[in-house]
Amino acid sequence: MKLTDLVSRYDERLRTADYAFDVSANGLQVGPDEKDVSTVAFGVDAAVSTIEAAADEGADVFVVHHGLSWGGIERVTGATYERIRLLLENDIALYASHLPLDGHEELGNAAGIADLLALEDRERFGAEAAEYIGLRGSAPDPLSVTDLREALVGLDNGGQGVQILDHGPDEIEHIGIITGSGTDWLPEAEAVGVDALITGEGKQPAYHESKEAGIHVVLAGHYATETFGVRALQSLTEQWGLETAFIGEPTGL
DSSP states (O other): OOOOHHHHHHHHHGGGGGTTSSSSSOOEEOOOOSBOEEEEEEEEEHHHHHHHHHHHOSSSSSEEOOOBBSSOOOOOOOHHHHHHHHHHHHHHEEEOHHHHHHOOOTTTHHHHHHTTTTTTEEEEEETTTTTEEEEEEEEEEOOHHHHHHHTTTTSSSSTOOOEEOOOOOSSSSEEOOOOOOOOOGGHHHHHOOOOOEEEBBBTTHHHHHHHHHEEEEEEEOOHHHHHHHHHHHHHHHHHHTTEEEOOOOOOOO
16 A cells, blocks of 8 residues: 555545544645555654654654644754654654544544443543534443453553542442543533543643542553554554554553
């Protein structure tokens, strides 16, 4: 498959153009105009170690959630230089999908967690500009805090476990999901009647905000909650007949 064809498929499926407000340069960040692709590697972060691992897998393209450009690259020095050097020397194109891959209703990170919990009656959640970066839904049966923790304990969070700010009801039915760093959406969670907000990492104000709103906040790890999207893209890419590899490097954060 041609690189241009692969990028077009990703962009169309993820509605990349609709997330132009994202500070991440979603889409192809590093790559030539023409390139044949047979092997695609997938990972959460574009870092020196993960690019090296993608090269070891013989990848023609590395697809990540966190790419290299966040509002532009002013200087190609230090770690940025090393990352770009490794991509160019190993002839690896880099494709990044940040917010489009957070809230996609089928392939997104939030959708992956919603699938894990078998949530029903799903709706888009986590308003950002004219789009959404999460999902919410209802558990088929009410969950306790312990039930929810056990359902998420298998996430690849580097052994750090799942932390819960236990400020919500005894029975959890309505669950909101914004992966990565999502506690800024606690006001929206309160407004729509969410019992528990699942995200990756928290901020200091979230403790009191969740307590005052009567909402559980589940901190399951930034990395751990954002493996679902790239893994979903990996499965889709395999359906298109390409070889794939997953590059895992849990951060414990």
